[in-house]
Amino acid sequence: MNADKIYSTFDGGNLQRLCDDLIAEQQNSWLELGEAYGSLKGVRVRGLGCDGFAVRLQHNPGRTINTLASVDRQDINARKCFLCAENLPPEQKGILYRGEHLILCNPRPVFHSHLTVTHIQHSPQNIAGSIDSFLRLAADLGPGWTVLYNGPKCGASAPDHLHFQAVPSGRMPAEKVIFEEKRQALLAEVGGIPLSRILGAGREIVILTGDNRAAIGSAFKKFLTVLQEALGIGEEPMMNIAGSCEEGSWRLLVFPRAKHRPDVFFRKGEERVVVSPAVIEMCGVVVAPMERDFERLDAPLVEGIYREVSLDAATVDRAVARMLLMADSRPDAGCSMPDTGEDHARRKA
Numbered sequence: 001m002n003a004d005k006i007y008s009t010f011d012g013g014n015l016q017r018l019c020d021d022l023i024a025e026q027q028n029s030w031l032e033l034g035e036a037y038g039s040l041k042g043v044r045v046r047g048l049g050c051d052g053f054a055v056r057l058q059h060n061p062g063r064t065i066n067t068l069a070s071v072d073r074q075d076i077n078a079r080k081c082f083l084c085a086e087n088l089p090p091e092q093k094g095i096l097y098r099g100e101h102l103i104l105c106n107p108r109p110v111f112h113s114h115l116t117v118t119h120i121q122h123s124p125q126n127i128a129g130s131i132d133s134f135l136r137l138a139a140d141l142g143p144g145w146t147v148l149y150n151g152p153k154c155g156a157s158a159p160d161h162l163h164f165q166a167v168p169s170g171r172m173p174a175e176k177v178i179f180e181e182k183r184q185a186l187l188a189e190v191g192g193i194p195l196s197r198i199l200g201a202g203r204e205i206v207i208l209t210g211d212n213r214a215a216i217g218s219a220f221k222k223f224l225t226v227l228q229e230a231l232g233i234g235e236e237p238m239m240n241i242a243g244s245c246e247e248g249s250w251r252l253l254v255f256p257r258a259k260h261r262p263d264v265f266f267r268k269g270e271e272r273v274v275v276s277p278a279v280i281e282m283c284g285v286v287v288a289p290m291e292r293d294f295e296r297l298d299a300p301l302v303e304g305i306y307r308e309v310s311l312d313a314a315t316v317d318r319a320v321a322r323m324l325l326m327a328d329s330r331p332d333a334g335c336s337m338p339d340t341g342e343d344h345a346r347r348k349a
Contacts, residue, residue: 005085005102007093015140018095019103019166023113026105030091033105036062040112048286050299052200054173055284059294062108063287067276076160083118083161096120097140100133103166110280110287111167117147119162125152126236128224130162131217134243135250137164139213143246144169148279154238154257154309155278165279169244173284174198174253178207187320193219195320198253202303203282203310208252216250222323227256230319238311240279255282256311263308264301273301277309 007022027034044059080087085102095103097117106114117137119130127134127149138147146169152159169175177183177198184196184207193216198205206223210216227237238257243250264273274290275297281287286302288294 009096064289115166117164138245149241190219203306206254226319226322262305
């Protein structure tokens with residue numbers, strides 16, 4: 001790692017303060033970033049009530065490049081990786097995080113304070129091998145931040161280079177919905193980690209919670225495996241993830257995906273709607289870089305986009321059933337069905 005790219009290093013301590021300092025310094029020393037943050041003042045926002053849930057629309061022209069980014073393998077191979085340290089803008093610096101990642105300011109922010117966390121090695125986007133780093137980063141950043149992951153085929157603008165994002169917590173509607181107990185339906189328990197579905201959100205959201213980093217990482221990887229089997233694929237299932245950690249307890253929101261972009265994205269002329277759902281959109285902040293789309297997006301259109309790009313509930317249920325079947329055949333798997341009132345009464349008797 002070129003020392004010129006390192007603003008500071010972190011191996012323990014107050015990471016949130018370091019990140020705040022980095023953002024402030026980079027806005028002053030990096031003209032492009034300062035202008036990007038300045039443009040956020042002119043971003044238009046409006047709320048939209050959908051069937052049982054709400055979203056926030058954001059007209060942000062600065063996100064045009066990300067929304068339209070090509071994820072075609074040929075195009076990726078033809079360009080330089082913009083997340084590799086040697087290809088970063090001269091003014092851009094970051095925090096060397098635990099010797100493995102570089103925490104950078106995102107040059108096209110959605111929120112005031114928006115970070116990109118890149119691995120120092122050029123390796124493909126892959127969550128199975130990096131979930132522990134994801135959870136550790138969430139713990140180090142603390143309750144003020146939410147860590148984000150886009151799968152290589154559903155939102156990552158650089159699927160060839162492992163990276164996360166981090167944004168201020170509480171800014172996305174989905175983060176609030178999960179606290180409503182009536183919304184949560186327990187699917188299974190894996191090694192003491194509950195897997196629940198969020199009801200009435202217009203798209204599939206599976207939530208994992210727990211206070212043991214190893215246990216929640218293990219439960220997530222089991223869910224990843226059975227989802228892979230339910231889909232009959234050998235690669236990472238399409239998904240977006242938002243994670244946070246507060247007072248030693250982690251919360252993972254997993255958005256299983258069926259496709260990257262909705263059909264309206266590929267229409268021609270006036271019929272085209274330039275919305276490309278990644279993790280921020282799945283969390284309820286729908287970014288529309290084109291003003292005409294921001295004006296015409298309504299509840300039926302947003303609901304349709306979510307239904308189209310989200311994996312169906314039946315496939316998620318099939319994956320969970322597979323997980324339970326594995327537990328029945330291997331008692332040490334630590335997976336159980338939700339505890340019903342009838343089960344509880346029977347045990348008491």
